[in-house]
Amino acid sequence: DTEVTQTPKHLVMGMTNKKSLKCEQHMGHRAMYWYKQKAKKPPELMFVYSYEKLSINESVPSRFSPECPNSSLLNLHLHALQPEDSALYLCASSQEGPSGSGETQYFGPGTRLLVL
Amino acid sequence: GNSVTQMEGPVTLSEEAFLTINCTYTATGYPSLFWYVQYPGEGLQLLLKATKADDKGSNKGFEATYRKETTSFHLEKGSVQVSDSAVYFCALKASNTGKLIFGQGTTLQVKP
Numbered sequence: 555d556t557e558v559t560q561t562p563k564h565l566v567m568g569m570t571n572k573k574s575l576k577c578e579q580h581m582g583h584r585a586m587y588w589y590k591q592k593a594k595k596p597p598e599l600m601f602v603y604s605y606e607k608l609s610i611n612e613s614v615p616s617r618f619s620p621e622c623p624n625s626s627l628l629n630l631h632l633h634a635l636q637p638e639d640s641a642l643y644l645c646a647s648s649q650e651g652p653s654g655s656g657e658t659q660y661f662g663p664g665t666r667l668l669v670l
Numbered sequence: 671g672n673s674v675t676q677m678e679g680p681v682t683l684s685e686e687a688f689l690t691i692n693c694t695y696t697a698t699g700y701p702s703l704f705w706y707v708q709y710p711g712e713g714l715q716l717l718l719k720a721t722k723a724d725d726k727g728s729n730k731g732f733e734a735t736y737r738k739e740t741t742s743f744h745l746e747k748g749s750v751q752v753s754d755s756a757v758y759f760c761a762l763k764a765s766n767t768g769k770l771i772f773g774q775g776t777t778l779q780v781k782p
Contacts, residue, residue, distance in 0.1 A: 560713075596761075596772035596774060599769060599770070610769075657702075657763065658704070658716060659770055661713045
């Protein structure tokens with residue numbers, strides 16, 4: 555089973571709202587990732603957690619706040635977003651950290667976010 | 671630096687036609703190479719991968735061979751179906767940074 559689940563599937567929020575995206579995997583993977591994907595573009599890496607510790611932050615604005623409560627769960631807390639933050643947010647996981655040779659990242663279906 | 675270049679789309683084919691989507695890369699060291707597929711409204715699915723030179727990845731009738739001499743990983747399928755219509759992303763996993771570097775994506779449209 556290579557399933558990564560994400561909730562919600564769709565989210566509409568105002569610029570003053572606080573919301574959270576949730577990602578879950580039960581494959582025993584120890585690395586989890588957040589990506590942002592704009593229409594007709596490839597995914598862009600935002601954050602990497604390796605063994606429940608933040609290992610990569612790609613200079614993401616502080617209005618995005620990741621959290622890894624345990625090895626199976628990854629959250630992305632959203633606050634005071636801008637309309638240009640509207641995008642598909644993808645979660646991924648891999649067995650080991652990103653430096654693992656040949657490590658495959660498995661993606662979830664994504665949360666489609668619209669900021670009004 | 672590390673980068674991936676894919677042929678621009680959209681690629682439009684008739685059902686049962688032969689498919690090639692070109693992918694070339696620039697990388698430090700010995701990257702792993704991947705093809706992901708994204709169906710409309712969905713996330714990315716791993717299609718196939720290759721971790722060293724001359725490896726061939728294959729899945730669901732798709733194939734790609736890791737060619738170090740030409741730094742390429744072209745995706746091929748002998749007979750496409752309407753259900754193959756999607757965006758295809760070539761990606762490399764850089765051995766120096768561990769990050770996944772994507773190409774720009776190629777949209778495939780298969781008409782009946």
